[in-house]
Amino acid sequence: MATRDITAxxxxxxxxxxxxVLVDFWxxxxxxxxxxxxxxxxxxxKNPEVVYAxxxxxxxxxxxAAADIRSIPTLMAxxxxxxxxxxxxxxxxxxxxxxxxxxxxxxxDAAIAAHDDGEAPGQP
Numbered sequence: 001m002a003t004r005d006i007t008a009x010x011x012x013x014x015x016x017x018x019x020x021v022l023v024d025f026w027x028x029x030x031x032x033x034x035x036x037x038x039x040x041x042x043x044x045x046k047n048p049e050v051v052y053a054x055x056x057x058x059x060x061x062x063x064x065a066a067a068d069i070r071s072i073p074t075l076m077a078x079x080x081x082x083x084x085x086x087x088x089x090x091x092x093x094x095x096x097x098x099x100x101x102x103x104x105x106x107x108x109d110a111a112i113a114a115h116d117d118g119e120a121p122g123q124p
Contacts, residue, residue, distance in 0.1 A: 002044055002052075003040060003041050003044050003053070003054050004052070004053055004054070005053075006023075006054070007055075007059075008060050008066075011055070011063055014053055016081040018051045019049070020049070020077070020078070020079050020100075020103055020104065021050070022040075022050060022051070022053065022075065022100070023053045023055060023075070024036070024040050024054045024055070024073055025057050025072055025074040026054060026055070026073050027056065027057045028056070032090045033073045035090055036073050036090035039096055040054070042093065043093070043097060050100060050103075050104075055067075057072055070088065071089075073088070073090050074086070074087065074088045075087055075089075077103045079106060079108045082108050085099060085103065
């Protein structure tokens, strides 16, 4: 599956209606964002069951502010509608693939249950 551009109006439905969603917050003037784009796209081809979404922070300034984006690119991963990863900076291909695998394996329901029981939540 290729990457898809999403807007503020599509953001919540995208993360809530799909099991795993990676979101790349980027801007056209950002050199590291441009360098990361092919890596993000290549990973989307290897993992068709994962939604790869892109948010243009220039066009979606309110969404970027709501997501507390302070530098770009910023990559967020959601599983079952829950944020499980949030990091600024472009990841090399191997690290991105490792992250995708960890998110796939991560038991978000167990982490939520543990958090509700007062334990520290886990992360992939």
